[in-house]
Amino acid sequence: MLALLSSLGAATPWLLWCLPVALLPLALSVARRNALPSIAAVPEDPLSAGLRIVLTAAGMLAVGGLILALAGPYRAGERVTRTGIGAQVSMLIDRSGSMNETFAGRQPSGAEESKAAASRRILRDFVGERVHDQFAVTAFSTAPMLVVPMTDRHAAVRAAISAIDRPGLDYTNVARGLGMALSQFGPGVPGVSRALLLVSDGAAVIDPRIQAQLRAEFARVRPNLYWLFLRTKGSPSISDKPAGEDTPQAAPERHLDLFFKSLGVPYRAFEAEGAEAVASAVRQIEALERDPIPYTEERPRRDLTGWAYGAAALGLLLLVLAKLAEADLGRRPVQAAPAAERAPEPARDAAPRTAAA
């Protein structure tokens, strides 16, 4: 009962201060007033007294109901936590300038699609495929940029993905981007599947000092790591060993892959050399990330204004009927007087008594 009361509210609560006006019917009546030589001339009549109470209540109901309706009463909405199938996905998207080239490493012309445009198209479909997925979007080039925090509002996430084929920036500084993408998971709920999806077309050397920090962060958050490597044709693959010295500077992609493998978190790399390969990689990721996830469902608040108007209408209906059935003692023909004296028995005839009272 208390919970029900606390969930009630009004859209314009200050109007409720006018509610004492609803006491007005206690002092005033809608009925016609008639002159009587003496109040004692009217016999005491329980039915009339009862009707008077009913009509006073009806008046209070009408006035109070209308004031309440104007205040806009509602029962507050609530958040219900349920469990669905989905995952928390933190997307880390490379916005360096090379993402605007095609998979063949050229400026897109005609029907050709840049890497950014292809990933935009495919990732947009990925977001919203499953209603309970939560997404965060981080972009990175020289510096990481938090684009959208972890949210279940897919329209915002799709708007962020729509922006990724705009002209990119300078460099690929993946280390700081990874740090920010990991921080997007927040404290989180235990048992939720977490996935970090890195979309990039290149890699960079990760400073050994930052490597240690990243390792600690990965060990704490423990996300499933997916690297969608958009490989430009002719450029080295993740697994290619360089001809000369095998240093991170000579083969950053390979060494980033090795670093990821050494993290001890579930990791898969997808090397995509075209839009179809990207699409199939995204489908695989989607299939892998199938775990229960708690999500909150908002129950909208319920408008109770209609009920208040209904109560007011009921009160008004009683008043209208009473006015319609009102007798006019003042202009009553003399010969009708005996009829009025038998009044106490029939119910409808009692209304005139109320009016007289």
Next chain:
Amino acid sequence: MRPVQPSAPGPLAQLPLAKNLRDRRFQALAAALLLAVLAIVLPPVPLTRSGVSVLAVVDITGSMNVRDYALDGRPASRLDTAKAALRRLIPELPCGSRLALALFTERRPFLLFTPIEVCAEFAPLDGAIAALDWRMAWEGDSRISAGLHRAVAMAGDLDADLLFLSDGQETPPLPASGLPPFEGKPGAVRGLIVGAGGYALSPIPKYNDRGRETGFYAETDVQQENRFGPPPADAEAREGYNPRNAPFGGAAAKGEEHLSSVREAHLKALAAQTGLAYAHLDGPDALRAPLLAAATPRPLPGRLDLRPFLGAAALALVLAVFLAGAFSARAASFTPSRMS
């Protein structure tokens, strides 16, 4: 009309129905009942409201870190104040309005997301604005005019109006030739330039490569004069001027570029060049009115709830009926009723 017939003594027949129907108070009550019933059954009326579609571009360059505002009694940077202003703006926009967010540094805006609806997507929008940070900057330059020109093009591309928040401090300073030409059509994209910062000069905080504050910029830390391009007209009068070896004069440039105030004259010139409006950011609450005045109103489907009007009219009628009883002339010479 004779309402009561002695030959028909039934209780209903005795009622002066016709007189009751003519009674003003009965009519008023019946009208109130009708209004209350209408309030229950009438659906809201569809109508068109106006909202806005805005691309907000926030300058995140170094001079936006100058703390010359106060938020909650504490010094606040221009960027923090601009963020607070944007976050307070969102709930004040009519639902259905759309907002896109971009960063500005170097010489161009960087779009974070295309326009999203401000009510349903409030949480991610608010979170994204709260997360704006000068550390997102990819380069240190602050070529405001170039950035603004591209931001205007971007807003046109997104079919949105522009809200450009900046302090107007160009780094490096503009060359002597003045503003770069604007290639777009002035006024084709509407919008507002918001000048952030105080009118007095304040020092600019300096950060090291790990993002920690290490002091303030000194005069020799920053470029005080742009010495690219042709020298200014007064260069010949400068000491040590030599047309070939020292076309800008012999002395190192001195100036106040290491200090910052809102460069209103520059921003107003840019606004005039691009056909935008200008407003100064006085505090975190000052954004709504100038933005709505400058932005194109866009039709949004809205609904008008008629119930408050119907309900108020019904209430007025009922109260009038009750009060009329008290003040009616016939009531004057009366036996007191048992009720009162």
